[in-house]
Amino acid sequence: MTGHGTDAHPHGADRLCDAGDLVYSRAVRRGRVPRTDAEPVPCLLELALLHPDPDDMDWLVPTSPQEVMTRLLRGVYDEVSESHRRVGSAVEAFERYAGLGRRIQASAIASVSLEGGAAIRVLDGLARIQAAMDDATEACTGEVLTVQPGGIRREPELTEGLHRALALRSRGVRMRDLYTHVARHGQGLLNYLELMGDAVEARTLDEVVDRLILFDRTVAFIPANADHTMALELRHPALIDYFVTVFDRLWRLAIPVAVPLPDTGIEGISHREQSIAALLAEGHQDAVIAERLGISVRTCRAHIARLSETLGAASRTQLGVRIAQVGLDGAASRVPEVPAQLTPADQESPTAL
Structure with a gap:
């Protein structure tokens, strides 16, 4: 922990301070708490015990006690030679919270839990977004689908997520990227596709939906605000199926980057x-x-x-x-309308929100 949280709450996640225990217990019992309740205990947000409610950012919902325990133990076991006491303490603490959670009605939970994590998780801040993307990249074994709205891809934007793309290529993961036609005119995109070789297949359309990244048709990332400083990590099967359907339909309409755009058939009209x-x-x-x-x-x-x-x-x-x-x-090349929540935004790099 850093800054204000460290000075006010000098402890780890294995044993919360009294103030933090009170707020987190209340959040688990009620399903959520106002963001103002957590201001005196910044340790809860720093330790990711609470995170923004996807439906109302002024409220915070508790991270599943089981998920917190799993994340904590992963780090604790790395230091098991000197941390046996902390393991037992963490298990005891979060089993108590899990007992509180079992009494919550399912309708009171803002994030539905699924095997492998929350169905909808709000990622607040670029650092958490990048960390979640890195985790998804590491776990990916088969396919990545991305939609990249905007225009010409500048070199810094393309290189921002290049380490993830190269890691995926090294494991034989196949990637399919959708861009707008305007992106064809940028040398940066052409250089990126040449570097990635047959690991990436790219197509373009007049316009596409907002940024979307799908790993193994299991987890998806979409922006949660206009400036892309927040994102949603989605694992709900119904949502994933919907995004895959949208992508596949746009893919069939799109034109491969290697294929020239068709002539309009009207002299002087591009x-x-x-x-x-x-x-x-x-x-x-x-x-x-x-x-x-x-x-x-x-x-x-x-x-x-x-x-x-x-x-x-x-x-x-x-x-x-x-x-x-x-x-x-x-024009025959026009793309059918899609839901309003998937409108285009500005541009970024592949595998980066």
């Missing part, structure tokens, strides 16, 4: 301008179109200006009419 035209026909504003296609608003407006010039439109209204006349409002 593939990107065709995509912009279809979104304009749906009534979207410039900023929304730019976000969904992974380009800047300035670039989007430049394409709209060229589109207007090519189609001979003198106004935005006239442009809409011309788009419909030439058939750009129903």
Whole structure:
């Protein structure tokens, strides 16, 4: 523990202070406690005994006593030669909490427990997100599926999760990545795919859903806030099946990176301008179109200006009419709508939220 928590609560997870014991016991009995209750006892958050409620971030829910005990014992056994006393103390402490937990009604638990961990776990902070991703990478043996929204991949973003990608490749894990068409124009992505060889298969679409990373169709990671400083770790079979279905349907619609994008069939209209035209026909504003296609608003407006010039439109209204006349409002390459919670966001690297 560091900082304020260490000064106020100089102890380990094997024996909580009286204040921490009181708050954690209350959380286990009731299923959750207000975040303000934990402010005087930062040890509970630092030791991950409490974590944010996925449904209301102003509340904290207790980590399963069995899960806490398992995590604690893993570290204790590494030091077993000098820590026999701590093992017994930890088991005794968390068996008592487990007894309290058995009296909780299932509906009062915000995170449903499954074999291997919580069905939904909130990861608060980049350090915890990266640690959970590293654990999932280490456990992965077969397949990784990722959706990477946004535009051109910059080198720093691609190298951020490169250690995980290389570790997966070394174990023969296969990876399938979905990007937007705009990502094709970045040398960083091409360099990454060349480095990974046949371990990675990449395809692109006009637009994709928000960031999604699936390991072995068992555990998924998605962002939990707009700036990606929080994430959800998901293990519920129904959610995993849903994400796999979404991915597979988008994959079938996507075009391999090695294959050129199809000609629009309209002289002077690029593939990107065709995509912009279809979104304009749906009534979207410039900023929304730019976000969904992974380009800047300035670039989007430049394409709209060229589109207007090519189609001979003198106004935005006239442009809409011309788009419909030439058939750009129903392009075959458009992606079907998906649930609102899976809208595109900014860009990051493969295997990094």
